[in-house]
Amino acid sequence: MNRRGQGEKKSTLKDVAQKVGMSVATVSMALNQSAGYERISAETRKMILAAAEELNYQPHYMAQALKKRNTKLVALAVPNIYHPFTPQLIGGVQDALRENGYHLLLLDLTNSPDTESVRTVLQLESGGIDGLIVHSMSGELGPVAEGKLPIVYLDEKSVSPAVWFDADGATRTLTRHFLEQGIRRIGYVGSTMTPETYTQRERGYRSALEEAGAPVDESLICHVSPQLKGGGQAFAWFQNLKDKPEALVVFTDNVAHSMMLQLIRSGVRIPEDLALASVDDVELSALMNPPLTCAWVPAYEMGKRAAYMMMDQLAGKDLSGVVETLPVALHIRASSIRPHG
Amino acid sequence: MNRRGQGEKKSTLKDVAQKVGMSVATVSMALNQSAGYERISAETRKMILAAAEELNYQPHYMAQALKKRNTKLVALAVPNIYHPFTPQLIGGVQDALRENGYHLLLLDLTNSPDTESVRTVLQLESGGIDGLIVHSMSGELGPVAEGKLPIVYLDEKSVSPAVWFDADGATRTLTRHFLEQGIRRIGYVGSTMTPETYTQRERGYRSALEEAGAPVDESLICHVSPQLKGGGQAFAWFQNLKDKPEALVVFTDNVAHSMMLQLIRSGVRIPEDLALASVDDVELSALMNPPLTCAWVPAYEMGKRAAYMMMDQLAGKDLSGVVETLPVALHIRASSIRPHG
DNA sequence: CTGTTAGCGCCTTCAC
DNA sequence: GTGAAGGCGCTAACAG
Secondary structure (H helix, E strand, O other), rough: OOOOOOOOOOOOHHHHHHHHHOOOHHHHHHHHOOOOOOHHHHHHHHHHHHHHHOOOOOOOOOHHHHHOOOEEEEEEEOOOOOOOHHHHHHHHHHHHHHOOOOOEEEEEOOOHHHHHHHHHHHHHOOOOOOOEEEOOOOOHHHHHHHOOOOOOEOOOOOOEEEEEHHHHHHHHHHHHHHHHOOOOOEEEEOOOOOOOHHHHHHHHHHHHHOOOOOOHHHHEEEEOOOOOOHHHHHHHHHOOOOOOOOOEEOOOHHHHHHHHHHHOHHHHHHHHOOOEEEEEEOOHHHHHHOOOOOEEEEEEHHHHHHHHHHHHHHHOOOOOOOOOOOOEEEEEHHOOOOOOO | OOOOOOOOOOOHHHHHHHOOOOOOOHHHHHHHOOOOHHOOOOOHHHHHHHHHHHHHOOOOHHHHHHHHHOOEEEEEEEEEOOOOOHHHHHHHHHHHHHHOOEEEEEOOOOOOOOHHHHHHHHHOOOOOOOOOEEEEOOOHHHHHHOOOOEEEEEEEOOOEEEOOOOOOHHHHHOOOOOOOOOOOOOEEEEEEEOOOOHHHHHHHHHHHHHHOOOOHHHEEEEEEEHHHHHHHHHHHHHEEEEEOOOEEOOOOHHHHHHHHHHHHHHHHHHHHHEEEEEEEHHHHHHHOOOEEEEEEOHHHHHHHHHHHHHHHHHOOOOOOEEEEEEEOEEEHHHOOOOOOO
């Protein structure tokens, strides 16, 4: 042991105590400013600080965690690290956590068999992490984690506590945006996977049509993979359609981008031949040709809110039943504006 | 304490021991299959297992870590969570780590002042994590971490141990690909940020020209932000150029995509007016119009290799001086093929 | 075959 | 103002 890279062995509280000829208790108090701290003479305090500095003392993270019964670690479980949404979520969670000295343990469950992810969570659940934030996977992880440690769900609204954005509102707004232009044949590209946010997005589309008294034509609805390749599937579906729609609401940017690129390559003009709009609004959407109309999802903010809710729970607040809903914003761009309304 | 969500208090080794009327030592052995395990009678072993099961016993992660002097946690520090490269790295690291029961602590240093990230690392360094994988930031984190815990560097080659992909080879190949078509006026879009991989990419471009006896025209080289907005900067630079190049090597997909979209919008035809090629080859590149020629970077594999190297070190191997270099692959697509050679 | 003992490094009453 | 003692939950000798 003490092999390459380890350098000089770390110094412990005891080392510091020894150096100043005092007990570890005093040193601990001085360093932590914990109860009884005021009673330590300013002088000894300075000595201790100096000695700690000199010995390069750092409290042992795990020992502290064991004693204080908290690890300052929060896990974020994500179903797909490759979705453009995910990094923003991560960024938000991480930034919020860091504000309070927490660290982020990332659980990327992309193509992880359920059993394995469950095993991982169980392992961590006991003294490994203080809390768990779950993105779109209450079904898989709720049963194993609930009741064992504080949880916050992301992108779901039928469980709690949760952070949700108005998913059905997003597609409803998009669909209405087409209806208001007098477009009636509006199709929908949805997901074969069915986390709550995706089913709600489809619901928003359907309800907008119904509210407007427009018929929902099932032949204008398709379901594809929520990956880039989903755009290819949607494109193929569109090509084979006899009676094509005039406009399409797509459930996620990812798919919209890739479908759009293929449509254009095949000669379909956007928005003249087909108007397009999508949900998420990642940065690239505004740069597409033509710029893609989107319902903007506050992904970063959602991550932040989830982390705050987690830390609130860790601080003792009871958040059961709470579902925070963040609004979406409609960003109208050229892809969705039909020439003659 | 024991507030909402905590459920029934967790059971400890002692609880299990009590239940079966035995000492914690025996229980620990039986459960861990550690030294001396074979000498426990099969019967008591079964009892213990059953009791543990019934009490829903899970070893306390931190207590175990404190005792065994390892946390099974490896941190990955990334400079920019939003770069399309990063999720692939994360995916690779995480998958490899998980194979051996390690977990990933993500340190997203996007827009983090240096001091703060250093503080974080120092905090974790002492008993919080077993090792640190650093992406493109040896300058910032090397000094604080080196010698304190095992490190692996990603995307650098002048430090070690490291995982590197042949960055200058990538751009050299791309540049030659243009030269072989008889193109002489080849420009370069590089980065204002200068991690090693970016300086090497520029070097590859320059050396390919020099080797071919072609002049390096500094007016054909610009430097932009490695974000999507960098594409806008590059586009503006290109527009203002009097003597335009026939081809452009771009240092990263991100920038290439966004520049390309703006070029096309402004009426520049690719590859007729300007041939384009870039480094990274994220999935979207093949879907662009026209499909973008790329040097493919094995990001996922790099992550995996870095994690393996970390775990090798954790297992006692000395990897100082080792730099693993992964090859890139040239993916020729329509964006780089000039009509008449 | 199993129990006892002794910590890992830290924090926190409780005495002095 | 400061020190001693106990213990978080677990593991690893060493006894029996």
